Amino acid sequence: MTDANENLSAPGEPCFIHGRRMLVRAPRDGAEGRRHLTIILNTLMRLPRAHVQKIPVIVFGDTVGGGSVSTGGNTRNRGRDIIYVQLTYSALQHSLIINGYSRALMHETGHVATHAFGIGNRVRESELRGITYTGNNRNSRFERFADAYRMYMVSPYDFARRLPNACRAVERELRRAGGREQGHTPLFFRRWLFPPED
Numbered sequence: 727m728t729d730a731n732e733n734l735s736a737p738g739e740p741c742f743i744h745g746r747r748m749l750v751r752a753p754r755d756g757a758e759g760r761r762h763l764t765i766i767l768n769t770l771m772r773l774p775r776a777h778v779q780k781i782p783v784i785v786f787g788d789t790v791g792g793g794s795v796s797t798g799g800n801t802r803n804r805g806r807d808i809i810y811v812q813l814t815y816s817a818l819q820h821s822l823i824i825n826g827y828s829r830a831l832m833h834e835t836g837h838v839a840t841h842a843f844g845i846g847n848r849v850r851e852s853e854l855r856g857i858t859y860t861g862n863n864r865n866s867r868f869e870r871f872a873d874a875y876r877m878y879m880v881s882p883y884d885f886a887r888r889l890p891n892a893c894r895a896v897e898r899e900l901r902r903a904g905g906r907e908q909g910h911t912p913l914f915f916r917r918w919l920f921p922p923e924d
């Protein structure tokens with residue numbers, strides 16, 4: 727058993743995502759590792775470019791966060807700069823993948839959006855009613871926001887139908903903190919939901 731922290735200097739697999747290099751440290755060998763990398767790239771392609779470009783390194787281990795999490799992730803930041811995102815190998819097991827996307831990586835990218843751009847800073851507890859985060863920091867508004875971000879990114883229409891207040895709160899935060907230059911204006915979302923065929 728290794729904690730992802732122990733793998734921080736492990737050899738990395740360079741990936742190019744949204745035009746930028748990202749290192750994935752300590753991926754598994756062989757077919758399983760290739761499946762993991764495919765899920766990671768598939769997940770990140772779905773998310774706003776500005777958020778993904780803030781992630782320099784993804785590091786794997788059997789546990790993350792000093793051993794406190796065994797099927798999820800952790801994000802370490804210094805102010806607005808993201809140092810790394812950690813994931814466990816078991817965060818990418820089949821049951822935790824939805825439509826080809828990693829739940830854990832989407833949730834962690836929600837934290838990245840908060841640290842880097844302040845997205846979610848103005849969400850109120852009452853807007854997140856119905857989001858049932860079950861990880862370690864149960865009382866954190868930001869954990870529930872990261873889950874709401876994930877739901878929005880996976881299936882916004884379904885999310886809007888089931889939890890309209892939370893969905894509106896995520897949209898408002900993306901627009902407020904984002905702005906045109908970050909590529910997540912309403913226009914961006916329309917394009918993303920209905921990509922032009924080329």
Ligand SMILES: [Zn+2]
Pocket residue numbers: 833834837861868869872
């Ligand atoms: Zn979290």
